[in-house]
Amino acid sequence: xxxxxxxxxxxxxxxxxxxxxxxxxxxxxxxxxxxxxxxxxxxxxxxxxxxxxxxxxxxxxxxxxxxxxxxxxxxxxxxxxxxxxxxxxxxxxxxxxxxxxxxxxxxxxxxxxxxxxxxxxxxxxxxxxxxxxxxxxxxxxxxxxxxxxxxxxxxxxxxxxxxxxxxxxxxxxxxxxxxxxxxxxxxxxxxx
Numbered sequence: 291x292x293x294x295x296x297x298x299x300x301x302x303x304x305x306x307x308x309x310x311x312x313x314x315x316x317x318x319x320x321x322x323x324x325x326x327x328x329x330x331x332x333x334x335x336x337x338x339x340x341x342x343x344x345x346x347x348x349x350x351x352x353x354x355x356x357x358x359x360x361x362x363x364x365x366x367x368x369x370x371x372x373x374x375x376x377x378x379x380x381x382x383x384x385x386x387x388x389x390x391x392x393x394x395x396x397x398x399x400x401x402x403x404x405x406x407x408x409x410x411x412x413x414x415x416x417x418x419x420x421x422x423x424x425x426x427x428x429x430x431x432x433x434x435x436x437x438x439x440x441x442x443x444x445x446x447x448x449x450x451x452x453x454x455x456x457x458x459x460x461x462x463x464x465x466x467x468x469x470x471x472x473x474x475x476x477x478x479x480x481x482x
Contacts, residue, residue, distance in 0.1 A: 291324045291332040300336040308346040323349035331356045365389060367419035374418060378403060378411060392425045393418060 291297050301320060305312045324332050335356035339347040342355075365373075370390050376382035384400070385391070397403055397414065406414060 291321070291327055291329055293329045294321075296329060297321060297324070297332070300332070304336070304340065304347065307340060308343075310346045320349050320352075324352065327353075327356055365422075367422040370422050371415070371418040375415065378415075379408075389422065389425055393421050396421055396425065 297320075298317075301312060301317060304310075324335075327335070332352070335352045338355035339352055343351060347355075365387055370385075370387070370393060373382075373385040373387070373390055374393065377384055385394075394400055394403065403411070403414075
């Protein structure tokens with residue numbers, strides 16, 4: 291916080307509301323705790339603690355209010371969900387909002403969602419609103435699903451010599467990597 295006059299106004303307001311006397315040392319502690327935040331963030335934090343705190347707020351309460359304040363977004367979580375579901379279920383236009391793109395990225399991308407069955411989509415998309423708020427709050431996506439091509443790896447076709455060497459290895463019952471016997475040799479398949 292840079293504006294000392296604004297800071298003093300909020301501190302006096304809080305001390306009046308909670309009927310607490312402020313000392314110079316207390317003001318200095320609060321000033322040091324809030325110096326890394328902008329005036330706008332501190333204003334939002336102070337307004338939050340004035341509205342919702344039942345007891346005189348500590349610096350940690352104000353900082354928590356600053357960090358948990360959701361920035362303004364042109365969409366609501368419900369609108370974001372409707373746009374995503376409209377695209378997935380009805381083939382509507384692909385949403386262009388950055389926050390929606392981040393939500394989709396957190397699910398693994400459009401391709402991953404597009405390949406998911408309807409039954410699984412219902413369960414997969416149940417937390418869109420929570421993801422929306424987390425992404426807007428943190429301003430970055432968090433995904434545990436890797437991005438990119440999710441199709442299984444296509445191995446090149448085997449040549450006839452590769453097939454013959456694999457058949458020999460299976461016939462001998464040897465592990466081709468370590469040369470150790472892995473399973474009993476079944477030369478007479480009629481017994482099985």
